Amino acid sequence: MIEDLVQGPVLWFLNRGSGFAVLALLTLSTLLGIASTAGRGSGNTTRRFASQALHRNVSLLAVVFLAIHVTTAVVDDYVDIRWWHVISPVGASYQPLWLGLGALGFDLIAAVVATSLLRARMSHRPWRLVHLTSYAAWALGIAHGLGIGTDMDGTGALGVRFTVGCAVVVCAAAAVRILAARRGQVAKEPA
């Protein structure tokens, strides 16, 4: 039974499904993170509190799916992926470039999670610098998925359309955030 699971397509489907779930949740989490800073200085604390709480919970769910994603990638013995390929951006024999980008994204997410857990003991600036790398983690996840995914054949493929959709909404929200910051609608002080 366990052998069937390990050698059968179940792990592969779990790996692909969880990959898309991570991407969707990271996208949502990024949007909520942007939304939670948007009302700073406007006095709308209830809205900010709600979007910050949602941002935290969605990020937590993304981490759970990321754990499923990397575990199924390693346990599935169809291709040779070892535990250290989850964190090392170099050294994989299977799709080294795309797997390496995924591993780099994983490392950044691990750093963001660790510093968020230690936030009360850290000063704001280093915490924020690490937290901003979550944009890079998200972009690395996009590149990794497009490069390695088996649902990504051809521009009309569902996986490509989904991934491009995620990229468009985050880029649009980031642009709005940058414009708001330039107009002084986003306070520079910690939340």
Ligand code: HEM
């Ligand atoms: C930021 C972190 C990551 C994100 C957002 C992410 C997301 C994705 C997405 C969207 C796919 C495409 C699924 C498909 O089209 O079938 C994918 C595929 C894949 N990912 Fe990740 N991934 C991440 C990190 C990792 C890591 C660290 C590993 C393992 C070391 C990994 C292993 C794989 C493998 C093996 C596939 C190919 C599945 C297939 O054969 O289609 N990923 N990932």
